[in-house]
Amino acid sequence: MKHLPGFLVFLLPLAAQPPAAPSTETVGRARGEDFGNYNLVQSYELGVRFHGVGGSESKYRSDVNYGNGVRLLASRFSMSSKDGSGKFFDELSIWTQGLGNDPYQSAGLRAHKNHWWRYDMLWRSNAYFNPGLAVAAGQHAMDTERRLQDHEFTMLPQSRLKFLFGFSQSSQQGPALSTTNLFDVRDDEYLLFTDVSRRQREFWVGNEFKVAGIKVHWIRSWERYVEDSPLRTDGLQQGNNTADRAALTRFSRTEPYSGRTPGWRVNILKQGRSLWGISGRFTHSAGRRRFAFDESAEATDRGGATRSRQILVGGDALRPVTTGHLTLSIFPTGRLTITNHSGFHNTRMEGNASYAEFSNASLAFDRVDFQFLGIRSYTNATDANFQAARRLQLHGGYQYSTRAIRSVEQQGFTGFTDRFETRQENRVHSGLFGFRLQPFGGMTLAVDGELGRQDRPFFPIAEKDYHGLSVRAVYRRSSLWLSAAARSAYNFNSAGISTHSARARTYSLDASWQARDWLALEAGYSKLHSGTVSGIAYFASSSQFSGARSLWVSNIHAVNLAANVSLGTRVSLSLGLSRTEDRGGSFPAAPSPESAFAPAQQYPMLFQSPSARLSIKLTEKIRWNAGYQYYGYREDLSRSLNYRAYNAFSSLLWTF
């Protein structure tokens, strides 16, 4: 694939199935208007959204979440100096999406003054509603909004000596539900309300310079995290099991949690003429959090006795992380590239917590916990890329990794300490190979494979004996582009009664065709198959089931169709369909004896969304757009979540 042909660039917007708005049409290539020494280009799409939902509105909000109202669907403003010597700046670009209460909003800004400075900003907001669904019996609903902002300011961006300043903030706010189990496992669970409030801020300063041909880039950062999401319940609650006598009278919990993570990042790069290059990256961060936990509850336990309990926990947690990476690239000939990459990673996690419990049943109870988890790993990978002939390229590689994990779990009671300490090591060997072949003009065939062996994985579903193969063929001729791909990945991890076997196979077929100047078509089909068999053990009705199996099978068929039709010079029509269906499947292996496992081994569902958008050029600068998108969701496991919905919009796009 030498380059993207022009028709493909035109077709690519059809490939995705984004929401119908904002529009992708423009009124032409805007050259902007001159304003003094600057050129201004502006584009605004102002519209109104409508929506309707039949069925589960909660699930619609979880999956789609577009609502009603007026929005600035998209906008773009750029101001560029024509000779590179603007008075205040040489470039000012602002772009937005969804402002005015869309659940997904973003805004970006770039300002730049040649030689002197550059400023980049990106702000995003994601309002996410989750009705809980399968998690915690649907009781962990949340309606929160995440906001992210990133600011970067660079002084002397085009010189060899740069100064870097930055600020990032990530927050999550909103109401949510949680649950708690009181007293013991035989007692009841109760629903709690929480007002989620979390915020992470990071400031950083840095510098980039070049000395003796080596480029050095360093950053010193300070991260601050604050969370205070109190939980409570008001009034009497019977709990999840309304048949028992357990009931919650009053509950409150506050658990402020905050701390800092100072860090260093140092990068070095050196290019040695055209024969070699070396780069390194070294980081260290020292996360520390302090916490206090105060929970008080008044309840009736399952025996009918009145219980009151207060729990106080205080302590801190540390996690210093150090990493180092070094990459050496050598180019012995113009056709051969060899890279060697080494990575080192060391994490130490230490947690200290003092626990105190006061209860009218057991009086007082004190405990001091200490936990340590250390992970140290080293990776070395060598890859080679060889252009064997004009139409044949080969590549291969070998990677070795080793990891040591040390664990300490200690509990101290009055006059007694219980300590458990372990250490384990794990190694991975893996090999990569592949080739690219162009058997004839317009045709490319790519084959890649990987084989790996791990001697002691940490958990039963981790990769142990694994291999993967990928084959892809692309044909391009004139206005036609065809692609077919097949991928497979297998993993076997067995130990004693536990046998984990996972297989994934993916097949894709894609085609794009610029049939006429006014007609572009695209079709894509993917089949994603995955199936696992995992050894499990559990108790049911006082019997132990060892060597039982958990099965999972998924067969996803995904279809994307798109057509873009230009009717004359003023009207364009876009049609699209996205249809994703998981048909589940059958498994040759016998399921677990417990009947509850049978419905959990597949999840048949259908999610489809056809859409249409009409765009009419009214004047040289104005377009009118209208769009409609239908969403249909259907699943077999719980039909209460099924829904049918539509989203529609009408907008005016003004570009000048």
Next chain:
Amino acid sequence: MDFYKNPHGRVAQAGSPPETAGCESCHGPGSEHIAGKGDKSKITAFSLLPPAQVLAACLRCHAESLGRMQIRRSSHTQAQVACNQCHSIHKAKTPRSLLAREQRELCYGCHSNIRAQFSLPVKHRVNEGVVQCTDCHNPHGAAAPAWTMGQRPRMVEAALGNEEPCLKCHIDKRGPFAFEHPAVRVGGCSSCHVPHGSANARLLRRPAVFTLCLECHNGAGDFGRQGDGIQQTPLSHNMANPRFRHCTTCHVRIHGSNGDQRFLR
């Protein structure tokens, strides 16, 4: 061509000599091209170059950029994906990075199986435009991940210096906690979640939580923190009772807790 609006044009405006910042710095001497009335064969036309030569030409200036430190060993380079397959120097469609199309459309162009994953009902909001592929991935190649074993995932960039990129947004999962769930720290978020899209709530690997938990908590082998199998659920957890199939109803702090080593609070 409005080249003064282009970042490459601004380098030229900044006073660098034409052979290092003007048209000829990329396209070579242009006098014959002009004499040939625009004959593309008389200059270095990137649309006609093989991928390796395109990469070499761009790296003459961009090799020492931080985000491209691993480009020589990136999967895209191995797959002969050259710079101009994603970037359009003269007709960029995005305000930053000179992309030929919106980022997701570029990525979906080759990764159609990933497009299928983002078409599932539960997904990160990439199609909606608020999340971008590059929030987690570095298309120019990334160092070996520090948060998991080995070299994979290959093109995923660390966030916050040296941690899993999920933690940039999911700030409450970062910790450190007094009681860490070892699977999260040793295997990473993908031990339980799929990153792109899923039919399952909260991007879980399984539709029912208890099967996900039981597949590790089976007491078998020498797995786990203590090296003697990951603790099996106790006798009191009667799986015949639906109550015990919703593990996170009680184990609410499953990503890590400060109040309880069993993640109950």
